[in-house]
Amino acid sequence: MVTPEENELLTRIGPGTRMGALMRRYWQPVGTTGEMHGKPAKRVRLLGENLVLCRNEDGAFALLEESVPRGCTRAVYPVAELGGLLWGYLGPLPAPLVPQLDGLVAEGTIRILGSAVIPCNWLQIMENSLDAVHTEWLHGHFFEFIKESEGLKISLRKKHVKIGFDEFEYGIIKRRVLEGHTEDDDDWKIGHPVVFPTTLAIGNASPEWHEYRFQIRVPVDDTHTKHYWFGAFVLPEGATAPPHLLDRVHEYETPIFAPNGDFMLDSIHGQDIMAWVTQGAIADRSRESLGSTDRGITLYRRMLLRELKRMEDGHDPKNVIRDPACNGVIVLPLEGRKAQRSDGFEALFRRHQVRYSPIAEEILAVLRSGRAPALAG
């Protein structure tokens, strides 16, 4: 539980707010190079500011303040390109480097990017990523209940025996041991990270299925979050992909509401979004009751406040990289055999929002064409 004032401090990111100042120290994705082909400009609302993504006279991208009062100078923010994505930086200059996360820069991958605007504050979405146990319920028991009303009986629940959270150089590693598994399993031994401040990395590394997956939470304003689902699929040995799958990031809009306006409760992302949105436009943390499984959340909040203080003390906060020598490929911990994915790649693929990608079937065909016995699952 936090006070209403602490909740305000943690969640509000508009111009002039303290957390907004911290978030402005990080590059935020604002689009893709592909979508800007032949398009002069695109509106971008970011951190409570109305901006326009466009090219300047040199053909380079920049972010401009959309409207400026008479007599004021129009703010211009730098834009960088990495991994087919365009990143904007709203902080003090000189801007740091865009961190080269492994999945963004891996060669020869099929890249997809789903996106949706979630009508709630960014922090409750991030906290979900520090909350290992929710999968057992929201994606387990609750999923079963939803399927029960459809007359189906499925079982996704597996009890958490143990959860763990460790700070590492780039953020927090989240670990779990599910019933019937051990600390030798990847879920515990490797875990998967939240890259500070707003990216969840949860992919899969095995010879037959090697995928990088990032969920990037970009605060639009205090009560909306642009959610990016980035996926980069490494071709299995022996597989080939047509050039059009490899030459760009394939974007799509991820539907988050059913036609009747309700949440899409028969999908993992729809379940998450139901939980996030029903917590309120800005979750009221002065009325929460945290238990022992919420210590990942507490750790993350403390880290936000610690890095805020570091910044206010005149230092660069965590994950701000300025030395090109230190900005090689950032190899994140990546699990191979996850207990929750025991029913096979294809089944998982179809449960996941990836299925809304227009190239979903092509991806499956490419991955099947390799030496990939496990894909039969």
Place this chain on the structure above:
Amino acid sequence: MLTAEQNDRLTRVGPGTPMGTLLRRYWMPVATVGEMRDRWTKRVRLMGEDLVLFKDRSSNFGLIGEFCPHRRASLAYGIPEADGIRCPYHGWKFDGTGQCTDQPNEPAGSTFKDRIKNAGYPVSEMGGLLWGYLGPLPAPLIPRLDGFVADRAIRHVGEAIVPCNWLQIMENSLDPVHTEWLHGLLYEFIKEGEGVKVAIARHHAKIGFDEFEYGIIKRRLMEGQSEDSDDWKVGHPVVFPNILAVGSGGGLWQQYTFQIRVPVDDENTRHYWYHAYVPPEGAVVPQHLLDDVPLYEPPIVADDGSYLLEYIHGQDIMAWTTQGKIADRSRENLGGSDRGVTLYRKMLEREMAVVEAGGDPKCIIRDPAQNEYIELPLERNKDMFGDGFESLFRRHMSIFSPIAEEIIAVFAQAREARREPAGVT
């Protein structure tokens, strides 16, 4: 005319407000039984509180705070169990009192759950409706008003959210004269715009209001009527605090109408139009019409957003909502015909004082012997409805009910059987 402070005191119903405290002493309908047949939960906003009505796997109902005390995800998506409901996010379980009874991922033997209490309120069924009670325990009885429990009745209930404060809707029911204008001359004017000439307005010669055990009886004498008419002699009541009861009938049959005004919050009211029709002796009534109380949603505005001024309920809703979200009674000017409104406001003030002094306010019933069947004073031969059952029914919002034609058919068949001409049933 009231001061702004008096207006606030009379209208605001949130937790801790004087009027909210009074209204929490009364059971309020939150759903129909049928509505919950094929679902486990329903969001209910009631007197400014966000609640969830849920059914557990033993078919018991509970009414608890919508947001899980853990991290505030919605229990409207909860997973029902034999004796409670679990939050979909982390499985915390709550019983109907709001007590947390299980936290599946906390260590064995933890007492954390014992300290977690959500809001939780009693739910009970009466007349095909589910009622919730948000006041101090022990809860009183739900008044078994005649129309809710009468034998051999066909029932249905219409529901709409009216976007204004509850009090101006109630005040309309203490205002007999408005029918002459809003449902009379305005209606004639509307019809004139359609090129149709109607004359239904009749002048009120006299109005009267009397307090009785369960509320206020409202009486009217139309021009040309005698004081022996039911409209004057019997009248019809406002059952304190929030139900208008109107009756009608032809001697052989009886209709009960309850308009129940349930405050959603300060600026919205859940309006129920509950009807019970006791058909004439010998009428053949299909069993399903007696078993169920179907719910329907009559339109309250047209597709283009304009008021439905050809309907009585549409005329009322126009008047209520144009008075403002919360009518500003510091800028009203009450006249001689508004003394029913004044009487009702005084009664509300008086009963708020009773509650503040620790007593049971008016219409709180705790003795089951008093609550077997509460027969209200209701007109049997009501002048306004003199042109027969079907004609009235078709002018009324009940026509939007899924069983409207079946009800008309029951009455038509009964009339045939008695070989009576139309309009005299």
